[in-house]
Amino acid sequence: MAKKKSISQEDIISAYMDYVLIHNEQPKSVYAFAKDNNMEEQKFYEFFSSxxxxxxxxxxxxxxxxxxxxxxxxxxxxxxxxxxxxxxxxxxxxxxxxxxxxxxxxxxxxxxxxxxxxxxxxxxxxxxxxxxxxxxxxxxxxxxxxxxxxxxxxxxxxxxxxxxxxxxxxxxxxxxxxxxxxxxxxxxxxxxxxxxxxxxxxxxxxxxxxxxxxxxxx
CATH class of the missing domain: 1.10.357 (Tetracycline Repressor; domain 2)
Incomplete structure (x- = not known):
């Protein structure tokens, strides 16, 4: 499946908040988080360092x-x-x-x-x-x-x-x-x-x- 190209800061924040509330912890890695949300890892680092x-x-x-x-x-x-x-x-x-x-x-x-x-x-x-x-x-x-x-x-x-x-x-x-x-x-x-x-x-x-x-x- 092609990765999403249009990813905003709000999209990443929303996905992150959903993840921690469902799993009661941070994602294991930025790579895993990006993969779960069908986006390039680089997109995350355009907005956040960690x-x-x-x-x-x-x-x-x-x-x-x-x-x-x-x-x-x-x-x-x-x-x-x-x-x-x-x-x-x-x-x-x-x-x-x-x-x-x-x-x-x-x-x-x-x-x-x-x-x-x-x-x-x-x-x-x-x-x-x-x-x-x-x-x-x-x-x-x-x-x-x-x-x-x-x-x-x-x-x-x-x-x-x-x-x-x-x-x-x-x-x-x-x-x-x-x-x-x-x-x-x-x-x-x-x-x-x-x-x-x-x-x-x-x-x-x-x-x-x-x-x-x-x-x-x-």
Whole structure:
């Protein structure tokens, strides 16, 4: 039988996800996978270097699909950072839910935290870049090095929050994963309350006042 010539990245990903869900493991080799799907092995390598890189790409594509949906919404474009992030979470987890069997397999099967984080490496790059461009208001530290540390901490804490939410979702047994929706709303609200600049600015102003008063008294 002639090999298929028109093979897209989506075709390969779909075939791979089907395989691991049916066999509960990765294909034995790229050669065997290509043969089973009636395509040239070279076609696989046009898109991916290995099955691990394919798995990383799947989660990146989940993010890209969620982001594309949001960018088409006129309402989303008018939202503040908090509501944009909430919208992202709800949309992203709808996509994860549509692919829940695969996601639970891919992440639940990774006993090693290193392997787990490696699988989500491309997702992390996409998500932390997204966070960086949300323009979340933080304290103006007026010092470049401190600002860089603050921005890096913000992205890492947001990433940790997403990881925690994914874990919560994989273990959620409520109908339609209602508890995950509640968790998302409460955790995002809490995280923005923690970085709300208003109380911090008040503390900074108080600190400056006390410092000036101390200097004046001395």
């Amino acid at each position: 099955f691990d890189s394919l798995e990383q790409s799947i989660f990146k594509i989940f993010f890209d699909n969620a982001h594309a949906v949001l960018e088409k919404s006129e309402d989303y474009l008018t939202f503040d950072a908090r509501n944009k992030l909430l919208s992202f979470y709800y949309t992203f987890f709808e996509i994860l839910t549509a692919n829940r069997s695969y996601v639970v397999h891919a992440l639940g099967d990774n006993k090693s935290s290193l392997k787990y984080l490696k699988t989500l490496a491309h997702l992390k790059k996409r998500f932390t870049n997204y966070i960086e461009h949300l323009n979340i208001k933080t304290i103006d530290l007026k010092q470049d090095q401190l600002t860089k540390i603050q921005n890096r901490s913000l992205k890492e804490s947001a990433w940790l929050q997403l990881l925690v939410t994914i874990k919560f979702w994989t273990e959620d047994t409520s109908p339609s994963f209602e508890k995950t929706d509640i968790f998302i709303e409460k955790s995002v609200r809490a995280s923005f309350d923690l970085i709300d600049t208003t109380p911090y600015k008040s503390l900074v102003d108080l600190g400056k006042f006390l410092y000036k008063e101390k200097m004046h008294m001395s």
